[in-house]
Amino acid sequence: MAANRRRTGQRRRRGRFGILYKLLSFLVIFTALLVGCVVFFRVNKVTVTGNSRYTAQEIIDASGVALGDNLLLVNKPQTARNINRLLPYVETVSPIRRLPDTLELRITETVAAARLETADGWWLIKSGGKLVELTAEAGEGVPQVFGLTPITPPLGARLTVEMTDQVKLEGLRSLLSALEQRGMLEGVSSFVDLSASNLIRFNYGDDLTVVVPMSGDFDRRVFSLQRVLEVYQEQGERVVGTLDLTYGDNEARVRSTERWIPEALRPTASDPTPVPTETGEPDPAQTPEGEPSQPPEGGTGE
Numbered sequence: 001m002a003a004n005r006r007r008t009g010q011r012r013r014r015g016r017f018g019i020l021y022k023l024l025s026f027l028v029i030f031t032a033l034l035v036g037c038v039v040f041f042r043v044n045k046v047t048v049t050g051n052s053r054y055t056a057q058e059i060i061d062a063s064g065v066a067l068g069d070n071l072l073l074v075n076k077p078q079t080a081r082n083i084n085r086l087l088p089y090v091e092t093v094s095p096i097r098r099l100p101d102t103l104e105l106r107i108t109e110t111v112a113a114a115r116l117e118t119a120d121g122w123w124l125i126k127s128g129g130k131l132v133e134l135t136a137e138a139g140e141g142v143p144q145v146f147g148l149t150p151i152t153p154p155l156g157a158r159l160t161v162e163m164t165d166q167v168k169l170e171g172l173r174s175l176l177s178a179l180e181q182r183g184m185l186e187g188v189s190s191f192v193d194l195s196a197s198n199l200i201r202f203n204y205g206d207d208l209t210v211v212v213p214m215s216g217d218f219d220r221r222v223f224s225l226q227r228v229l230e231v232y233q234e235q236g237e238r239v240v241g242t243l244d245l246t247y248g249d250n251e252a253r254v255r256s257t258e259r260w261i262p263e264a265l266r267p268t269a270s271d272p273t274p275v276p277t278e279t280g281e282p283d284p285a286q287t288p289e290g291e292p293s294q295p296p297e298g299g300t301g302e
Contacts, residue, residue: 041071044101051107053089059105062086063095071097079105088132088156113176113185114192115142116150116159123150127176127185129159129169140189143202145172146262147194168194171214175200178218182226193262199246201260204229207240209260221245228252 046065048056064082065074080093083105094106112124112132124133124142134155138144148168151160161169172194179185190203198214204225212221224245232239241257 041100043067043069043071043074043103046103046105048105048107051109053109054087054107059083059087059090059107063105065103071099071101071103074103083107085156088126088130091126111185112142113180114145114172115139116145116148118150118152120152123152123159125159127173127180129173131155131157131159143188143190143192144265145192145194146264147196148172167214171200171218174215174218175202175212175222178222181219182222184222184226191262191265195262201262203259203261204243207238207259209242211242211244211246211255211260213246224250224252 043065044067046060046063046067048059051059062083062085063079065079074095074097076095079095083090083093089109089111090107091110092108096104096106098104110126110132113127114125115138116123116125117138120134122135122138123131124135124139125131131153132155148161148165151162153160159169172192175192176185179188184204187204188202191201193201194214196214199211200214201209201211204210210225212218225243228239228243239254240259242255242260244253244255245251247253
């Protein structure tokens with residue numbers, strides 16, 4: 001009996017030492033791996049792709065990542081936020097680890113969607129309303145916004161306005177975003193007019209002014225514009241004048257063969273261009289004779 005008890009005690013002691021040995025082995029292996037990661041997975045190279053406005057070095061400097069940093073410990077969300085904060089024209093940032101020693105920064109850049117004149121100069125904004133640049137020159141190819149007075153925040157922040165203009169600002173952002181999503185933003189290069197309380201007027205191309213409600217489903221309105229342009233093009237025609245999209249989702253009317261343009265952009269005070277009223281109807285005193293024309297058959301429904 002005594003011999004059996006001794007053998008049982010020895011087995012128990014060996015079992016306890018076995019568990020301790022496994023635990024110590026795990027800790028040694030884990031420590032070795034951790035030290036290996038710290039020593040070997042260092043950032044020795046940072047590459048940048050997708051950039052055009054900013055140089056690779058500007059983006060790397062803005063990222064906050066330095067050569068020699070631990071690659072596995074790079075905070076990717078913070079790296080993206082650093083770049084977005086310091087470089088306003090950057091739309092998206094995707095940091096990607098390339099083992100053993102490379103960090104890739106994939107960049108998507110944006111363009112200015114509109115400009116506003118202020119006492120300090122011209123503010124360029126993205127479609128979402130973010131201020132991306134303050135310039136002394138008005139520039140070309142970017143539409144000027146009329147009827148909106150900005151409260152100038154710091155560069156990189158979003159455009160803010162008085163509470164009385166908040167609906168106009170939301171309408172502007174929604175319109176620009178809808179145009180951008182359908183790849184039609186480049187067609188708006190002259191003006192976006194918010195002077196009316198319930199309408200937005202903007203140019204599309206060189207010969208067309210489009211009128212839409214100040215609020216509503218802007219994606220549907222922009223789709224209607226797209227369909228009108230396609231229908232005219234299919235029939236070998238070109239839509240010119242003032243296109244009114246305030247009647248409904250599937251209805252568009254060419255109210256005049258003369259373009260409406262903001263007074264500030266008219267070449268002379270005697271410009272005969274018809275000016276729509278607050279309700280979207282052209283001023284009868286300035287409308288050429290004849291009924292407003294309809295788009296060619298084909299509809300604008302999606």
